[in-house]
Amino acid sequence: MSFDSDIVIVGGGLNGPALALALAQTGRSVTIIDSQSRPVLEGAGFDGRSYALALASKRLLDAIGVWQAVADQSEAMLDIKVSDGRAGEGAGPFFLHFDHREIEEGPMGFMVEDRFLRRALLDAMDAEQNITQMFETRVVAQEVSPTGVSVTLADGRVLNAALLIGADGRSSGTAKRAGIGRTGWGYGQTALVACVQHEHPHMGIAHQFFMPPGPLAILPLPGNRSSIVWSETDARAQEIQALDDAAYLDVLRPRFGDFLGEIGLEGKRFTYPLNLTLANAFIGTRLALIGDAAHGMHPIAGQGLNAGLRDVGALAEVISDAAQRGEDFASPQVLARYQQWRRFDTAALAVATDGFNKLFSNDNPILRAGRGLGMGLVNAFPRLRRGFIREAAGLTGDLPKLLKGQRL
Amino acid sequence: MQRHQSTVDDAEVAKFEAMAAEWWDPNGKFKPLHMLNPCRLDYITRQIAAEFGRDLAADAPFDGLRILDIGCGGGLLSEPMARLGASVVGADAAEGNLPVARIHAAQSGLEIDYRHSTAEALAEAGEQFDVVLNMEVVEHVADPLAFLSACHSLLTPGGLHLCSTINRNPKSYAVAILGAEVVMRWLPRGTHEWSKFITPDELYELLKNAGLRPVDKKGFVFNPVLWSWSISDRDLSVNYVTASLRD
Numbered sequence: 001m002s003f004d005s006d007i008v009i010v011g012g013g014l015n016g017p018a019l020a021l022a023l024a025q026t027g028r029s030v031t032i033i034d035s036q037s038r039p040v041l042e043g044a045g046f047d048g049r050s051y052a053l054a055l056a057s058k059r060l061l062d063a064i065g066v067w068q069a070v071a072d073q074s075e076a077m078l079d080i081k082v083s084d085g086r087a088g089e090g091a092g093p094f095f096l097h098f099d100h101r102e103i104e105e106g107p108m109g110f111m112v113e114d115r116f117l118r119r120a121l122l123d124a125m126d127a128e129q130n131i132t133q134m135f136e137t138r139v140v141a142q143e144v145s146p147t148g149v150s151v152t153l154a155d156g157r158v159l160n161a162a163l164l165i166g167a168d169g170r171s172s173g174t175a176k177r178a179g180i181g182r183t184g185w186g187y188g189q190t191a192l193v194a195c196v197q198h199e200h201p202h203m204g205i206a207h208q209f210f211m212p213p214g215p216l217a218i219l220p221l222p223g224n225r226s227s228i229v230w231s232e233t234d235a236r237a238q239e240i241q242a243l244d245d246a247a248y249l250d251v252l253r254p255r256f257g258d259f260l261g262e263i264g265l266e267g268k269r270f271t272y273p274l275n276l277t278l279a280n281a282f283i284g285t286r287l288a289l290i291g292d293a294a295h296g297m298h299p300i301a302g303q304g305l306n307a308g309l310r311d312v313g314a315l316a317e318v319i320s321d322a323a324q325r326g327e328d329f330a331s332p333q334v335l336a337r338y339q340q341w342r343r344f345d346t347a348a349l350a351v352a353t354d355g356f357n358k359l360f361s362n363d364n365p366i367l368r369a370g371r372g373l374g375m376g377l378v379n380a381f382p383r384l385r386r387g388f389i390r391e392a393a394g395l396t397g398d399l400p401k402l403l404k405g406q407r408l
Numbered sequence: 409m410q411r412h413q414s415t416v417d418d419a420e421v422a423k424f425e426a427m428a429a430e431w432w433d434p435n436g437k438f439k440p441l442h443m444l445n446p447c448r449l450d451y452i453t454r455q456i457a458a459e460f461g462r463d464l465a466a467d468a469p470f471d472g473l474r475i476l477d478i479g480c481g482g483g484l485l486s487e488p489m490a491r492l493g494a495s496v497v498g499a500d501a502a503e504g505n506l507p508v509a510r511i512h513a514a515q516s517g518l519e520i521d522y523r524h525s526t527a528e529a530l531a532e533a534g535e536q537f538d539v540v541l542n543m544e545v546v547e548h549v550a551d552p553l554a555f556l557s558a559c560h561s562l563l564t565p566g567g568l569h570l571c572s573t574i575n576r577n578p579k580s581y582a583v584a585i586l587g588a589e590v591v592m593r594w595l596p597r598g599t600h601e602w603s604k605f606i607t608p609d610e611l612y613e614l615l616k617n618a619g620l621r622p623v624d625k626k627g628f629v630f631n632p633v634l635w636s637w638s639i640s641d642r643d644l645s646v647n648y649v650t651a652s653l654r655d
Contacts, residue, residue, distance in 0.1 A: 146429075147516065325449040
């Protein structure tokens with residue numbers, strides 16, 4: 001089979017372009033396909049979405065040449081404060097404080113708005129001659145053989161490649177067409193996401209308040225602005241989302257507190273139903289899944305994109321190593337290395353995030369006491385705390401080279 | 409008549425295709441070789457790159473090099489070498505392996521010159537190579553010195569000879585014969601004869617007597633926890649590899 005490009009990536013969101021860049025930079029030719037048009041992907045103004053990039057993710061973006069373009073529009077997360085509370089009662093007596101000065105690597109992460117990150121990735125792809133971009137194109141069929149994969153587009157064109165990557169989100173068509181099923185469950189909760197302007201500076205501090213209906217995260221953006229991720233039961237979230245901005249703020253205020261002064265809304269408001277969906281396999285014949293296509297995760301700790309970028313780092317490294325050894329980089333034995341590397345890590349994180357949420361989204365007085373005690377213990381033992389900080393910064397586990405900021 | 413002929417060929421081709429699929433199935437009959445292969449390839453590619461000043465990150469880094477793969481089997485080493493741009497001859501004394509290797513190379517879009525031959529016969533024919541890969545063969549031959557002498561004469565001056573085999577000690581008996589053949593059944597019983605295993609010192613002596621200059625030796629170590637192989641500077645107790653040069 002003669003190939004139009006080495007690798008076809010379906011999905012032009014964030015993980016797809018990041019992987020395209022990492023692969024192209026090691027000499028692979030890549031075609032990236034997305035059903036949306038480029039202007040839609042680029043977006044016009046700020047729409048309220050932003051990402052908490054772990055330090056390791058920032059290093060990956062640095063290594064693939066994207067970080068410079070967003071550095072000026074990012075906000076370093078210097079501290080993370082975690083507390084337990086009830087709406088209207090303020091923060092509980094016990095809280096966790098993670099300070100980046102306790103680890104030598106620097107800030108734990110960076111807040112970057114969706115519009116800047118998306119744009120930087122698209123611009124970097126424009127400058128890369130090994131990447132062919134195909135927007136407003138849908139994949140309608142895919143066929144694999146032991147020697148290659150053929151992808152049929154809606155307009156009838158057929159692309160041949162050695163490897164197909166599904167970066168097409170939690171309802172991945174690529175996975176479905178390959179017959180890869182999913183396992184998942186909902187939490188009966190929905191995340192409300194918005195950008196909040198506030199009177200006082202946030203000093204680079206991220207807050208996580210655990211409250212009975214679900215957690216509220218307040219994450220520092222450039223200027224006197226923060227991104228909030230606020231979880232409520234599904235029904236309650238729909239009610240709140242239906243309110244106008246003034247009424248929405250009335251519900252938010254007692255939860256948010258007044259430590260940042262007066263608050264207002266900026267940009268659109270979003271809701272995301274919280275559920276976990278894991279693909280039953282991350283690989284198939286000449287196929288690999290990355291990001292939400294492999295593991296659609298609860299965004300509670302900002303780990304969705306970070307986990308996706310770990311997939312990017314691991315898959316790019318496995319492919320690059322195999323190619324340098326002369327192996328067929330899309331062969332089953334090579335792809336198995338990617339799955340082995342990522343699967344345990346992903347399942348552990350998903351279960352941990354799930355357990356974390358269940359533990360804290362609960363008004364059971366015994367659990368509440370347990371939470372306070374647990375937080376007190378973590379605070380009392382610096383080694384345990386540093387472990388949490390490294391985990392939050394994405395610095396634990398068997399890190400792909402790109403996530404250490406090393407080029408392949 | 410012609411029609412009958414082609415039917416026979418089709419049946420033969422189907423048989424060899426099935427055998428090729430078996431050779432290349434990472435969980436099939438040759439699973440131990442597939443598990444060891446990335447580790448062997450890391451050693452081979454780095455040695456060749458270092459010896460001939462090639463950059464493995466470049467496109468077709470082995471372009472212009474002529475490489476012989478002795479005991480090529482289904483082509484597990486020949487194909488990677490061809491993919492890296494080398495001009496490859498794969499030789500195997502077992503005739504049945506060759507159509508299998510040829511079919512898989514064609515499926516992979518690679519051009520490899522597979523021959524039913526031996527090191528001795530190729531040397532006699534005056535063939536010359538920049539690199540001779542002699543992996544997991546020497547423990548199976550009747551006269552190791554004659555065999556290594558043939559490898560020596562197959563090399564151009566400055567050529568590189570990579571030779572891996574299995575050490576001879578109680579541990580290698582336990583691991584390579586009891587472990588791999590009897591307990592795990594990774595290999596058919598009788599694949600290896602322990603008395604034919606060679607210690608690194610013995611191999612260095614044999615290489616020198618064959619006119620080669622040994623320059624490196626490393627161990628291939630299996631980690632049963634990670635279930636993978638790695639290269640070791642110190643542990644040559646079971647599987648190991650050597651690099652030697654024809655001056």
